Amino acid sequence: MMRLRSSIDRWGLVARILHWGMFLLFGVTVFIGFYMVDLPRGFAKYQVYSRHKSLGITLLVLAVMRWLWRLIDTAPGRPVMPRWQSIMSSAMVAALYVVMLVIPLSGWLYNSAAGFPLQWFGYIHWPALLDANPSIKVIARQVHEAAVYIFMGLLLVHIAAACKHHWVDRDDIMRRMLPFR
């Protein structure tokens, strides 16, 4: 039986869907982000930017849901591991949770400061955080970019750690987050 909530030895369905769904969505959105900046100015660029922003808003909503779910849900217990690993693990999770919010938030701020409207896939009007503001625009863009690089770095360590647990320590850390057993 599929369990929505996490159990002591397995992440629940909600946590797994959020984890893998956001992984795929982040991948697509970041790829579009790197691809779109060098496009020649014109309608195609505008459309690609709009898609990127809509995906970003989706990720922001998912990130907020994930935060809330993490507060409601009980995470599976950790296997016995050295203290430094336990601390690193908590720090990594905290960093990932912060960055997954900072990336879409800074994008939203950047778009607002640039004086651009935002519409979720052309359907839902998304408000601006503030009026057009050239200096905040520069900062928001830098944060947006830097956060993506930090995120990719964290992700590499996260994946490496999961692989290490699976193939070296041979515990179930990775398996309990896999979409299927």
Add this chain to the structure above:
Amino acid sequence: MGQWLRRVLIVWLSVVVWMLPAHAVAPLYRVMKSQSALSFIGLQQGDKFTGVFKDFDATIHYAATDLPGSSLDVVIHLPSLDTRSLERDQALISAEWFDVGRFPDARFRTVAIRQTTSGPVGDADLTIKGRTKRIAFPFVWKPTAGGATLDARVNLNRLDFGLGAGEWADAGIIGHSVEVVVHLVLTAVPPVAVPAAQPTRR
């Protein structure tokens, strides 16, 4: 009075009336640029945005009692547009929109001003991007000490002027209707200064 004499009189009067505007010119006004604004409100992805043309020249002759001698002539320098977004401004001056490289100026010129029950209305030729369209331009003229104010709001269809044609024609992304808001603060120019009546182009 005989039928013949009456006809001659009507023709003569018509000729006189027809010739009057060619000679009579209403008083000249100069725009106080720091207090005036030529702005427009567009719709982008459901959000309103406001732009201004910071640089324009206007030659305004107006007297409520001499509409045939009145005229509004405005040359708008399009590269001066500002919509509070660098990206949007860069797009708007590009070939798909105003194409300021080929068409740096827009021009608004009344061919006639008529009185209606709701105030004066100019019939004007508006030329943007090399395309001229006759538009109705209702406005409010308020005399002030030493001058007047002119206020108007008029809706234009951007596609009439080839602004954002092709892929950009999608109204869901950029609305077709653009509201132009004119607020001019004018000072009366003494008659001796009339030689400056020609619109100054730069």
